[in-house]
Amino acid sequence: EGAALAVLVVWWFLRDWRATLVAAAALPLSVIPAFLGQYLFGYTLNMVTLLSLALVVGVLVDDAIVEIENISRHLRMGKTPMQAALEAADEIGMAVIATTFSLVAVFLPTAFMSGIPGKFFKQFGWTAVLAILASLLVARLLTPMMAAYLMKPLPHGEERDGPLMRRYMRTMQWCLRHRGLTMVAAALFFVASISLVPLLPTGFVPAADRSQTQINVELPPGATLVETRAVAERVRQVAMGTPNVKSVFSSIGGGSSGDAFAPGAAAEARRAVLTVTTVQRGDRKEKLAAVESALRARLADVPGARFTVGPPDSGVKMQLVLRSEDPDALMLAARRAERELRTLHGVGNVKSSASLVRPEIIVRPDFARAADLGVTAASIGETVRVATSGDY
Known part of the structure; x- marks a missing residue:
């Protein structure tokens, strides 16, 4: 579709089907050598390489358009197609060569990016460069040759400018008459553009708004399944009362990873996961992040549990490390820091590694009696676990 649209735009401005055919031939003739380069580099046709080719579709016909337009100008001078193509x-x-290598200078550095982004953009940059260099060869060699054989001599005369060109020339003449004002306006526009850079959000992959999020609930160790269910029900009611929330699905007894369906996760009665489905993106004004922020604010009033809103491992991770020789003072400081961080704008889930208050049950087996009955320590431990945590 992008290639067809590019050809249509070329025809709209050239208004010559022969010239359009010559310029449009640059697209496949540039992309096919890029495929060969990908094969030699060991690249595959994936989302990154296809995105690169889609991005440079318009660039691939630039050189050919410049060549064919200049050939058309020479044809209007009364020259033969062969003479016009050569001159x-x-x-x-x-x-044309300088323009092409300036584009190479733009795309090639992306192939040498470091870190995880570099793993993605290496194929992106090289694919774009291969296609652009192929378009240069097509424009310098094949485009003049095709024009010499396909294009016909044009009537000698001066071409009249169209309405778009006339408006452009009037604007250009005004700028040349007011050079000082034009330079000041350009400088102000440049400074204003640079000043907007700090306001743009940054990130490797933009957050996907799939109209669904989740709430992970964690009660103190020792909490029963009934207590977890009661807290989860209260959280469900709070979530349903939040604007733009459509439905909530509760899963009681989640895994230790916070995901009830995580493979190999040990189930715990003190955990629950609530899947929140929001109104579709097109039917609400707020983004999913705003809905998650509203959920965090409302859940702050629910006591007796920890909550994290959003998919696991989402967002940017930051750590605040506290150390102390006094365990009680360290616990108080950690809780205070956790409360203060929740009040900061832009901070999402705040989770402390400090343990929740854990009720302790001390079991002292009668080992002599157990030995007489043939009961092992492992059997005693398993019985205590089932009696306190349940059998999952």
Whole structure:
């Protein structure tokens, strides 16, 4: 679709089907060598390489358009197609080469990015560069040759400017008459553009708004399944009362990882996971992040449990490390820091590694009696676990 649209735009401005055909031929003739380069580099056709090719579709016909437009200008001078192709190609050769290598200078650095982004953009950058270099060869070699054989001599005369070109020339003449004002306006526009850079959000992958999030509930160790169910029900009611929330599904007895369906996760009666489905993105004004922030604010009033809102491992991770020789003072400081961090704007889930208050049951087996009955220590431990945590 992008290639077809590019060809349509070329025809709209050239208004010559022969010239459009010559320029449009640059697209497949540039992409196919790029596929060969991908094969030699060991790349595959994936989302990254296809995105790169889609991005440079318009660039691939730029050189061919410049060549074919200059050839058309020479044809209007009364020259033969062969003579026009030779002289026009020689006239703008260095300009076309300089333009192409300026584009290479833009895309090639992305292939040398470091870190995890570099793993993705390496194929992106090289694929774009291969296609652009192929388009240069097509524009310098094949486009003049095809024009010499396909294009016909044009009537000698000066071409009249269309309405778009006339408006452009009037604007250009005004700028040339008011050079000082034009330079000041350009400088102000440049400064205003640079000043907007700090306001733009940054990130590796933008957050996906799938109209669904989850709430992980964690009660203190020793909490029963009944207590977890009661807290989960209260959380469900709070979530249903939040604007833009459509439905809530509760799963009681989640895994230790916070996901009730995580493979290999040990189930605990003190954990629950609530899957929250929001109104579809097109039917609400707020983003999913705003809905999650509203859920966090409302859950702050629910006592006796810890809550995290959002998918696991989402957002940017930051750690605040506290150390002390006094365990009680360290616990108080950790709780205070946790409360203060929750009040900061832009901070999402705050989770402390400090243990929740754990009720302790001391079991002292009668080992002599157990030995007489043939009961092992492992059997005693398993019996205590089932009696206190349940059998999952």
